[in-house]
Amino acid sequence: MPDPSGVSRRTMFGVGAGTLVAGAAAGFFAHDGLAVASGADSDVVDFHGDHQAGIVTEAQDRMCFAAINVLTSDRNELIDLLKSWTKACANLSQGLPVVPDGVGGGSRTAPPIDTGEAQGLSAGHLTVTVGFGRSLFLDADGKDRFDIADQLPDGLIELPHFPGDMLEDGRGGGDLCIQACADDPQVAVHAVRNLIRMGFGTVSTRWMQLGFGRTASTSPDQETPRNLFGFKDGTANVRSDEAKALDKHVWVKDGSWMDNGSYLVARRIRMHVETWDRESLDGQEQILGRTKVDGAPLSGGEEFAAPDFSMMGAGNQPIIPIDSHVRLAHPNQNDGVRILRRGYNYADGADTRGNLDAGLFFIAFVADPANDFVPLQNRLASQDALSEYLLHTGSGLFAIPPGTTEGGYIGQTLFG
Amino acid sequence: MFTSSTSRSALAVVVLGGVLLLTACEPNQQPDEAITVSSTDDKCEVSAQEAPAGTLKFDVTNEGTKVTEFYLLGEDGLRIIGEVENIAPGLNRSLTVTAPEGSYFTACKPGMIGDGIRNDFTVTKSEGGTEAVAEDSKLAEQATTQYASYVKDQTEQLQSGTKKFAQAYSHGDDDKARRLYAEVRMHWERIEPVAESFGDLDPKLDLREADLEEGQEWTGWHLLEKDLWPPKDDYDALNDADRQKYSDLLVSDTKILYDRTRDMSFTPDQLSNGAKELLDEVATGKVTGEEEAWSHTDLWDFQANVDGARIAYEDLQPLLATRDKELDSTLENRFDDLQKLLDQHRDGDGFVLYTELSKDEIKELADSVNALSEPLSTLTDKVVG
Numbered sequence: 001m002p003d004p005s006g007v008s009r010r011t012m013f014g015v016g017a018g019t020l021v022a023g024a025a026a027g028f029f030a031h032d033g034l035a036v037a038s039g040a041d042s043d044v045v046d047f048h049g050d051h052q053a054g055i056v057t058e059a060q061d062r063m064c065f066a067a068i069n070v071l072t073s074d075r076n077e078l079i080d081l082l083k084s085w086t087k088a089c090a091n092l093s094q095g096l097p098v099v100p101d102g103v104g105g106g107s108r109t110a111p112p113i114d115t116g117e118a119q120g121l122s123a124g125h126l127t128v129t130v131g132f133g134r135s136l137f138l139d140a141d142g143k144d145r146f147d148i149a150d151q152l153p154d155g156l157i158e159l160p161h162f163p164g165d166m167l168e169d170g171r172g173g174g175d176l177c178i179q180a181c182a183d184d185p186q187v188a189v190h191a192v193r194n195l196i197r198m199g200f201g202t203v204s205t206r207w208m209q210l211g212f213g214r215t216a217s218t219s220p221d222q223e224t225p226r227n228l229f230g231f232k233d234g235t236a237n238v239r240s241d242e243a244k245a246l247d248k249h250v251w252v253k254d255g256s257w258m259d260n261g262s263y264l265v266a267r268r269i270r271m272h273v274e275t276w277d278r279e280s281l282d283g284q285e286q287i288l289g290r291t292k293v294d295g296a297p298l299s300g301g302e303e304f305a306a307p308d309f310s311m312m313g314a315g316n317q318p319i320i321p322i323d324s325h326v327r328l329a330h331p332n333q334n335d336g337v338r339i340l341r342r343g344y345n346y347a348d349g350a351d352t353r354g355n356l357d358a359g360l361f362f363i364a365f366v367a368d369p370a371n372d373f374v375p376l377q378n379r380l381a382s383q384d385a386l387s388e389y390l391l392h393t394g395s396g397l398f399a400i401p402p403g404t405t406e407g408g409y410i411g412q413t414l415f416g
Numbered sequence: 417m418f419t420s421s422t423s424r425s426a427l428a429v430v431v432l433g434g435v436l437l438l439t440a441c442e443p444n445q446q447p448d449e450a451i452t453v454s455s456t457d458d459k460c461e462v463s464a465q466e467a468p469a470g471t472l473k474f475d476v477t478n479e480g481t482k483v484t485e486f487y488l489l490g491e492d493g494l495r496i497i498g499e500v501e502n503i504a505p506g507l508n509r510s511l512t513v514t515a516p517e518g519s520y521f522t523a524c525k526p527g528m529i530g531d532g533i534r535n536d537f538t539v540t541k542s543e544g545g546t547e548a549v550a551e552d553s554k555l556a557e558q559a560t561t562q563y564a565s566y567v568k569d570q571t572e573q574l575q576s577g578t579k580k581f582a583q584a585y586s587h588g589d590d591d592k593a594r595r596l597y598a599e600v601r602m603h604w605e606r607i608e609p610v611a612e613s614f615g616d617l618d619p620k621l622d623l624r625e626a627d628l629e630e631g632q633e634w635t636g637w638h639l640l641e642k643d644l645w646p647p648k649d650d651y652d653a654l655n656d657a658d659r660q661k662y663s664d665l666l667v668s669d670t671k672i673l674y675d676r677t678r679d680m681s682f683t684p685d686q687l688s689n690g691a692k693e694l695l696d697e698v699a700t701g702k703v704t705g706e707e708e709a710w711s712h713t714d715l716w717d718f719q720a721n722v723d724g725a726r727i728a729y730e731d732l733q734p735l736l737a738t739r740d741k742e743l744d745s746t747l748e749n750r751f752d753d754l755q756k757l758l759d760q761h762r763d764g765d766g767f768v769l770y771t772e773l774s775k776d777e778i779k780e781l782a783d784s785v786n787a788l789s790e791p792l793s794t795l796t797d798k799v800v801g
Binding site: 280298299 | 478485504505528704706778779786789
């Protein structure tokens with residue numbers, strides 16, 4: 001099945017333009033970046049489009065996420081940075097240095113413009129997605145930092161404290177965010193490193209996370225991956241071929257500068273893998289509500305069979321337990337709310353007690369955080385049997401502006 | 417946690433009840449080959465009609481359209497030797513039982529009602545054949561009766577201690593209240609999985625500030641803890657009326673717990689799962705210093721969790737010894753090792769504060785908890801299987 005609204009060039013070329021749905025994909029043909037793609041094996045994802053890449057793009061396997069503080073109070077300086085980031089991202093997405101010939105083509109007495117570690121590597125389906133935090137609009141004292149406070153979007157709320165949150169200092173918030181995803185971690189880190197480098201003096205890094213092993217599928221072509229609990233995750237995710245669902249649950253459509261944008265929720269979720277690994281197989285499946293090996297709902301069938309929450313089992317108890325993860329998270333049980341998950345596993349070594357500091361770097365894209373994400377997370381945090389094994393240690397919410405066309409820049413609808 | 421594990425282990429309990437009456441113990445013998453069972457809406461096809469005595473494994477697939485169950489029944493057709501339930505259409509579950517020589521029935525129960533579709537099943541004599549150990553059921557009963565007494569005793573002490581603590585606190589005798597706090601809570605921490613099984617009471621009594629949802633009222637031990645060990649900045653102490661209100665609530669909620677635990681009964685798997693859960697509590701809450709964020713009396717809770725786990729294990733020990741001596745001695749040694757480590761941090765009648773532990777000492781404790789928890793997590797399988 002082709003991916004009409006996705007931006008994976010491999011898919012576009014692989015299936016032939018004839019199968020693409022007109023309209024949804026039209027934006028991706030409207031620029032000359034295509035010249036770079038040489039055929040069916042291209043691993044270049046279009047940077048330009050109605051929406052930023054890295055949202056419905058078929059989930060790559062690696063991620064580098066950074067939340068950034070903006071140091072300047074000069075609006076023009078911020079705009080200049082966004083403009084140069086946009087140009088750099090367009091190049092990086094094509095597997096090129098920050099500027100063409102940026103590794104060895106400059107002055108011998110100056111440092112190279114591009115740091116060079118991605119030289120010779122392929123584009124690796126790199127996508128770079130940039131977002132704005134609430135603190136970019138209003139500082140802690142409620143001061144309008146860049147004359148944009150009156151454009152603070154309704155969706156960019158302060159996330160409430162959720163039950164079980166143990167947020168660590170230095171793992172939350174941020175004026176800007178960069179999500180770089182690629183097949184190769186070196187490509188993703190290279191992108192983030194170079195963008196930050198370009199911004200020194202204007203920005204500084206607030207917190208950062210590396211992720212591996214995508215924990216959701218964003219396209220029907222992808223097999224559902226497993227999280228570090230060994231279970232399939234994101235079976236009911238919003239996928240790139242569900243245009244209507246994307247319009248309803250992911251893309252902002254309010255006529256403001258955020259039109260065609262979205263909101264990115266980031267949560268660093270530590271998983272107590274040691275205690276989880278001591279839970280019986282039966283216990284693990286009851287907590288998840290799915291079988292471990294196949295990922296089938298406990299109400300039967302195969303992985304993608306719709307869970308039957310009304311099916312009763314022994315003792316007249318629901319066969320999918322009422323405190324199971326799949327029941328509490330399912331759209332059927334949440335007034336139809338769906339989110340586009342795009343998280344990654346992480347393993348940041350061991351803590352001082354010798355336990356793995358590992359878990360899920362949860363990323364979701366939603367159209368309306370207050371009504372889509374907050375009630376869902378409250379419900380999960382207070383009722384989900386899985387919560388016993390989770391600790392939320394980092395958090396952020398960012399407005400993701402729409403995509404750009406050639407010559408434009410990310411954030412132009414806000415600052416332009 | 418006990419709530420969910422209680423419902424989760426319903427199956428295991430039934431298995432145990434039957435197995436103990438009739439079955440023999442060959443803990444180390446693995447079934448040679450699984451007997452496959454296909455359950456449809458009107459058929460129950462079992463791949464073999466007989467098997468040698470010992471451990472039997474049935475691989476049950478539901479190829480019908482209704483939720484099904486599979487049973488191995490005794491000669492009288494009533495006694496349940498083993499059962500696996502909640503097999504939804506298309507799913508596969510396995511049942512492992514140990515059965516001595518004799519006549520049995522297999523039964524599939526599509527729709528989970530009625531007598532099920534039955535077939536004769538014979539367990540033949542096997543080389544080095546096994547004998548029924550009726551003794552097992554006595555040992556199991558002994559274990560659960562002893563544990564029920566322990567729970568009663570601890571809740572009695574919790575209740576009287578809580579009254580003393582509440583009185584000192586509501587009367588403004590903070591020094592006394594601080595002295596009693598950790599000591600009284602140990603009675604709670606020893607039976608935490610039981611206390612937590614009451615989903616309405618646990619949050620009222622033991623919720624930490626971080627567990628609150630916005631707008632939710634905070635009550636219970638940790639609210640008073642914070643008031644007794646107040647943070648330096650941004651803290652408004654509770655006034656006299658609030659002190660009275662929340663200490664009264666602590667006493668009355670504890671009374672409810674006391675009343676509910678008077679005639680509780682337990683199954684062996686609840687003991688073993690409870691022991692595992694207590695060690696999980698240590699690993700995620702106590703060894704991290706998260707439980708007692710203001711008083712830093714985590715080592716009291718730590719000791720109490722270990723006490724509770726050890727009691728459950730010791731109650732089960734005679735039964736475990738008939739099934740897996742090696743696991744039994746591993747658990748015994750590792751409980752000892754952990755206790756020796758904890759004893760190094762004793763200070764008078766209690767312990768040093770969590771904040772006085774060095775990073776190395778915490779790591780040493782965490783390693784010891786992992787060393788004990790890992791084998792402990794296999795205990796249920798041994799006492800139930």
